Amino acid sequence: MIVDLSRRQFLSASAALGGGLLIGFRTGAAHTAEGVAGAAFTPNAFIRIGSDGQIVLTMPYVEMGQGTYTSIPMLIAEELEVDLKQVRLEHAPPDEKRYANPLLGVQATGNSNAIRGSWKPLREAGATARTMLVSAAAKRWNVDPASCRAQSGEVHHAPTGRRLKYGALAAEATQLPVPENVALKRPGEFKLIGTPAKRLDTPSKVNGTAVYGIDARPPGVKIATLAQTPVFGGRVKSVDDSKAKAVKAVRQIVRLDDAVAVVADHMGAAKKGLAALVIEWDDGPHAKLDTQQIVDQLEKASLNSGAVAQNVGNTDSAMASAVTKVEATYQVPFLAHATMEPMNCTAHVRKDGCEIWVGNQALGRAQAAAAKTTGLPLDKVVVHNHLIGGGFGRRLEIDGVTRAVQIAMQVDGPVKVVWTREEDIQHDMYRPCFFDRMSAGLDEKGAPLAWNHRFAGSSIIARWLPPAFNNGLDPDTTEGAIELVYALPNMHVEYLRVEPPGVPTAFWRSVGPSHNVFVVESFMDELAAAAKQDPVAYRRALLDKSPRAKAVLELAAEKADWGKRLPRGVGRGVSVQHAFATYMAQVAEVEVAKDGAVRVRRVVCAVDCGTVVNPNTVQAQLQSGIIFGITAALRGEITLKDGRVEQSNFHDYQMLRMNEAPAIEVYIVKSGEAPGGMGEAGTSAAAPALTNAIFAATGKRIRKLPVANQAAVT
């Protein structure tokens, strides 16, 4: 998603409870410029320095593996002149105004933009606090602040050797005016930023003490599991719970309009009780739905004109003069998130209030969902956020919170609603399927004269952030299809919003680019093949105006031994991408067996994500994103038959495993540009590198994901 970072920001200081120093900062919401109603100048994070010297950072972004609980504190610690070990973190409470993501305008962790949004304001917050603490020390000592310096949570006065800890200065610092325009360090002065900082959450994640939402245990908590209508839009017709009630430790059966839950002392009993229920469903209007109907609907829709996402020049006239024409259609499937931590939420509903324990990427929405479901005012809903055992977009949704609250409203005391893996996969909100029509015209040298791309599918933004959906377009669904790195003299991209009946759709790691980059980079490979040119050389020739893209392509090709001979059945494929403000090239090396089994042997990734905050995290996120992308490309597919999702657990919605994991090499280009996003970019670039490698190995062009057994020799 392309967003505008130029926002006014200001800092304010006020006395924190307990006499500490509190620096709040406010930023405008990104969507104000695009006409989205957003609360401008609302705080979205704060630092608290207690008189005990404890430095607390309230984290507006949630930790779901991406390392934000280390990289965000690094920004503050750098300017505040504290060691990372001195920083304590707290989850931000739900507050759409104070903790809005500056690039989304809502309190959410997503779109790979925590560092992008925080890069300047959080360093300013740190620098402002440091300046005030130095001033407080200078005032006490009656010396020139310029003769003092901050270091490791202390202010030093070198000429006299005096020093004071921040905690001892906090109360005095609150009395000082907030300085404006504090100078930020130059990159050459960074001590922390750019160094491989150790993750702050690792120790708790190796000894079982890390607490995820599913681990919440408020006193007296009961455990529930549930069966939701197997067909989206269906309802419960009847329930025979006599056998379920007889199961030891089962306490209660809760019937909702479209789900039934079994409440028990432990999940073992709840599951046993659930299995003993006899539920008759009214399947509703989608009882006969199957995936092919949805694909057919998209294919048909794609014959019509859509909203123009980007137009350059005139592709019609350019096409007329083309020497060679290339056409193709592409498809990508529905995908589930399958986070390792199954969906869950603990809720305690009382007459006068509601308490929620959950790991969620959009906490303000979680609170609002509980308020709406219970009818309680927002301020009567307390939400405790937790570490997230895999988000990938799934936990930007609040359906699980609503469910838990619906159940809790019928239960006396707190109840933890844990979805089975089967419920988690069959009642996900899915990465949409898309149907794409591509056509291009090449000149006599094979260079693209015209590029047409039209695609149909769901817009998640239209549901999730309606004000950002305008004139049939949104910035997510089209990312990766428009504003390409390549110099294309004539280009025309259209999008048709078509919502699948009876299938909820949601953001999925790498969002719009997860679909578009596969299509664009596959088709670019087709053009290179049509022009009988090397895929790297072909792309390179189109990158003169995009030096950062060109540099990552060249680096990836060099490191991957591009051009060196490979054995029969082995091939290399390349992809280039600019998404989430990060430039990336990947080269995948795959081996294809005669039966079509694809083994990814090696992936080389070159990345220019601007200024790197934590190179260790960049490496980790790319390793992670690439595996995620390969997993989906090879096998990921959710299908429906008779309105029901056919997959149910890891045997039929398969994950890449240790024995299949490729070697992954990551090369980071040194850059002084503003930071780009890292959580998702690796995923979208992986699929086309892989399928282009299959083409190189076998001559088979994969135009429909997943690969499954399409590479088999027929």
Added chain:
Amino acid sequence: MAQTLTINGKARSVDVDDDTPLLWVLRDVLGMTGTKFGCGLALCGACTIHVDGKPVRSCITPVSAAAGKRITTIEAIAATPAGKKIQQAWIDLEVPQCGYCQSGQIMSATALLAAKPNPTDSDIDAAMSGNVCRCGTYVRIRAGIKHAAKKGT
């Protein structure tokens, strides 16, 4: 009926149906939440614990099958030499991301290292392919096991 279990060296008594999976006894009855639920069908390894030193999937292990045996969970794995080395390797190499599967990964890796102090790549594949990591930390898990092995016994 009441079962007596030996968990991390301590005797614990629980009153649940005999066929109750050990996972839920640990997590919900005893409040030991370090062991995780992932699939319920022994497909992902998130719930891996040790019974008499061998890795088992607690989500399909009935509590009755573990009675009288030594049960070890992530909370106590640091007390074993291999477990301690694996945990340290995980910290040294920054293996976890979301971390949810890592209790199970560490239990599987510890059992491997205890049985084979110098595991080969194929040993690692064999021992670790039952553990799914959705964050794709496989590259670092492999490196972590080798790192721990290098430290010797």
